[in-house]
Amino acid sequence: VFSSRLPPSFAPNRLTVAVSSRKRPFLDLTLSNPTLASLDYTEGYLGALANPVARIYDPDPRGLAGARDAVLRSYRRHGVEVREDRIVLSASSSEAYSWLFKLLANPGDVVLVPAPSYPLLDALAGLESLAVHRYPLDRSHRWAVSAHLVAHEVDSLKAAGCRPAAIVLVNPNNPTGTSIDRDEFEALLDLAEEHGIAVISDEVFLDYRFDSSMSSIDVAAARASRGLVFSLGGLSKAAGMPHLKAGWIVAGGDQTLTDDAMARLEWIADSFLSISTPVQVGLDELLNAGAMVAADIKKRLRKNHGTLCEVLGPVPGIDVAPLTGGWSAVVRVPAVIPEEEMVLRLLEEADVLVHPGFFFDFPFEAFLVVSLLCPEGVFREGTQRLAGFLERL
Ligand SMILES: Cc1ncc(COP(=O)(O)O)c(C=O)c1O
Numbered sequence: 001v002f003s004s005r006l007p008p009s010f011a012p013n014r015l016t017v018a019v020s021s022r023k024r025p026f027l028d029l030t031l032s033n034p035t036l037a038s039l040d041y042t043e044g045y046l047g048a049l050a051n052p053v054a055r056i057y058d059p060d061p062r063g064l065a066g067a068r069d070a071v072l073r074s075y076r077r078h079g080v081e082v083r084e085d086r087i088v089l090s091a092s093s094s095e096a097y098s099w100l101f102k103l104l105a106n107p108g109d110v111v112l113v114p115a116p117s118y119p120l121l122d123a124l125a126g127l128e129s130l131a132v133h134r135y136p137l138d139r140s141h142r143w144a145v146s147a148h149l150v151a152h153e154v155d156s157l158k159a160a161g162c163r164p165a166a167i168v169l170v171n172p173n174n175p176t177g178t179s180i181d182r183d184e185f186e187a188l189l190d191l192a193e194e195h196g197i198a199v200i201s202d203e204v205f206l207d208y209r210f211d212s213s214m215s216s217i218d219v220a221a222a223r224a225s226r227g228l229v230f231s232l233g234g235l236s237k238a239a240g241m242p243h244l245k246a247g248w249i250v251a252g253g254d255q256t257l258t259d260d261a262m263a264r265l266e267w268i269a270d271s272f273l274s275i276s277t278p279v280q281v282g283l284d285e286l287l288n289a290g291a292m293v294a295a296d297i298k299k300r301l302r303k304n305h306g307t308l309c310e311v312l313g314p315v316p317g318i319d320v321a322p323l324t325g326g327w328s329a330v331v332r333v334p335a336v337i338p339e340e341e342m343v344l345r346l347l348e349e350a351d352v353l354v355h356p357g358f359f360f361d362f363p364f365e366a367f368l369v370v371s372l373l374c375p376e377g378v379f380r381e382g383t384q385r386l387a388g389f390l391e392r393l
Contacts, residue, residue, distance in 0.1 A: 026351040027382040034240035048282030061270035063089025070284035093247040101128040105165035115361040143176035147187035172325025179216035211324040221252030239290020335366035
């Protein structure tokens with residue numbers, strides 16, 4: 001009776017089983033929920049949801065004009081101009097992906113996603129009856145996007161008779177933090193135009209770019225004057241408010257193509273009307289309060305990354321990637337035992353939880369991924385235990 005779009009098995013992985021069967025407390029260096037990270041949210045920020053204007057339900061499929069304007073102004077704070085009529089609001093960036101997949105792809109088409117990267121794309125694409133095909137990031141450039149490597153995958157898909165419908169960028173990437181270089185982006189647009197493929201740039205970590213050099217792309221949709229490019233953002237990371245459920249899509253590229261895309265996207269959004277009125281009415285205030293939360297988060301990410309370098313730096317054979325973007329840090333460790341065994345033993349022997357690199361599709365072992373969002377005290381203690389464990393290994 002069930003759809004084949006769902007996974008054939010829901011069996012939890014070994015790490016999930018180990019965590020759920022534990023009796024002793026442990027230090028969680030995978031924490032990615034900002035509402036549980038002891039951050040200082042402005043007193044009463046939820047008051048933004050109690051505006052009496054929100055009593056009236058008068059939806060606009062693209063999102064209320066005032067809310068789209070709030071998004072536009074948040075981009076302006078980054079020095080980026082986007083057009084209000086090129087914005088569509090959704091309940092989250094995950095939902096935004098699903099709308100874009102409906103817009104761009106037919107069942108059986110293929111979505112190109114980076115590896116290593118965030119694993120959510122498999123589920124989102126599968127739910128739209130799409131296949132995911134990974135393109136490798138350039139390991140010699142800290143896992144940056146190389147248009148040449150993407151082109152190779154597009155060619156092999158086409159040779160196999162598949163239709164690539166979208167190229168996904170995660171910019172900055174989760175967990176490697178790398179943003180796409182300007183020249184690579186232009187080369188990617190050439191490729192996308194040549195083959196009629198849209199580009200989806202997941203920019204949920206836009207506010208956490210530590211390497212904001214002029215040569216990397218911040219908001220892809222605003223930087224493209226050809227092809228069809230979508231940038232994704234959301235309250236979840238921009239304001240540390242995943243519980244309020246607001247995301248957005250910004251479209252850009254060729255004028256006519258973008259106009260067509262917006263008309264279709266509006267139709268899709270109209271079928272759901274999923275973002276709530278109170279969050280739209282309060283969006284400007286939430287984004288303003290959230291800018292302070294984001295500033296606090298940024299401070300913490302820097303501090304914890306410093307701790308990571310200080311504590312793990314002296315351990316032989318360990319490489320801590322520089323802080324370039326996002327909320328995670330990637331640590332390369334000697335592959336003396338398989339990653340899975342390493343994280344299970346770390347949990348058992350040192351009461352510390354980290355993620356193994358294979359969760360993020362690193363092409364070889366061994367990598368560990370830690371969240372820099374953890375409260376500083378927990379983070380320091382956790383990394384000290386991790387260092388001790390690695391030294392004993
Ligand atoms: C790269 C990336 N994209 C999208 C999401 C999902 O964000 P949202 O809460 O807006 O669905 C996450 C969440 O961690 C993420 O890391």
